Amino acid sequence: MTPAASAAPAAPNASTVLITGCSSGMGREAAIALHRLGHRVVATARRPETLADLAALGITTLPLDVTDEQSMTAAVAAVEAEHGQVDVLINNAAYGLHLPVESATPEEVRAQFETNVFGVVRMAQLVLPGMRRAGRGRIVNISSMAGRFSPPGGAFYHSSKHAVEAISDSLRLEVAPFGVDVVVVQPGPTITGFGATAVGTMHGAPAADDPYGSFRTRLADMYANRAFTRRSGAVSAETATRVIVRAATAARPRARYAIGGLARGTMLAKRLLPDAAFDAIMRRNFPLPEPA
Structure with missing residues (x-):
């Protein structure tokens, strides 16, 4: 472990908080906010050199893939x-693979689940023995509104978040008798680097004979x-961070915390509307393939 010099003394009721995926976005903001508390x-x-500015603030940093x-x-x-x-434990590390189901390679799908699902499971397995011995602990799984619906092009990212939701529901019941809380955070679109990463998974310029070419471009x-703009309903990383901090520190946490009006509204619509009506909403808001 490599603690930074000049780390501030911990508060009397301080918790030891391990956060994955702190190179950018919500993980980074959560680390700073909890440190300041x-x-x-x-x-x-995964790349510890991306954490140099956090170390300079006095936050302990570690490589973790x-x-x-x-x-x-x-x-x-x-x-x-x-x-x-x-x-x-705040399980934050994740990325979004966005491709048509037919277009994704098996390797791409496996990599998506290795990061977004299997990593979440394994990190929980590793910290739980210590939490059980202490008779207390909390696991905060950063899911997404993506865990409640799935649009065109989003099958693999959204299914990975569906899995996080299901795993968290089972785990919450399994570990509650040991004094361990499991909390899910469900951000909607957030103004971070997530969108750029998602675009990077969509491959380069489509081939002329790609049946999904124009769809992928749009x-x-x-x-x-x-x-991922304010106009579209996306929230700032700072807004999302406040909810993550609440999920990590509340004395009696809720099972789920949704972030943003778009997340709450979309998940409510998915729960209440028939599939045909919700599909119509998806068709109005997302591009679709155009048959030749």
Whole structure:
């Protein structure tokens, strides 16, 4: 473990908080916010050089790749050796693969689930023995409104978040008798680098004979230029962070925290509307393939 120099002393009621995926976006903002509240934050990322500015603030940083067993095991062992246990795990590391089902390679689909699902499961498995011994703990799984519906082009990212929702529901019941809380956070579109990463998964310029070519081009344009703006209903990373901090620190947390009016409205519509009516909403708001 590599603590930064000049780390601020922890508050008397401080928790040891391990966060995955802190190189940017909500993970980074959550690390800073919880550190400022006096918690012992361990910020992690696959590329530790991206955490230099967090270390300069006095936040402990570690390399952690949620697709690598040795990396995950070493990170949790380092935190437990220093602090005894992980009090709060925030499973934030994720990315969005956005391609038509027919177009994605098996390797791309596996990589999506390795990061977004299997990494979440393994990190929970690694911290739970310490939490059970202590008789307390909290696991905060950053899901998404994506865990409640699935639009065209979003099958793999959204299904990974569906899985996080289901896993969290089972886990919440399984570990409650040991004093461990499991909380799901469901952001809607957030103004971070997520959209740019999603566009990067859509491959390059489509081939002339690609039946999904124009669809992929229009989907990339939507994610790059319209989906993650305030005008479209996206919220700031700071707004999302406040909810994540609440989920991590509330004395009696709710099972779920939705972030943003768009997330709440879309999930409510999915719950209440017939499939045909919800499909019509998806067709109005997302591009679709255009048969030749």
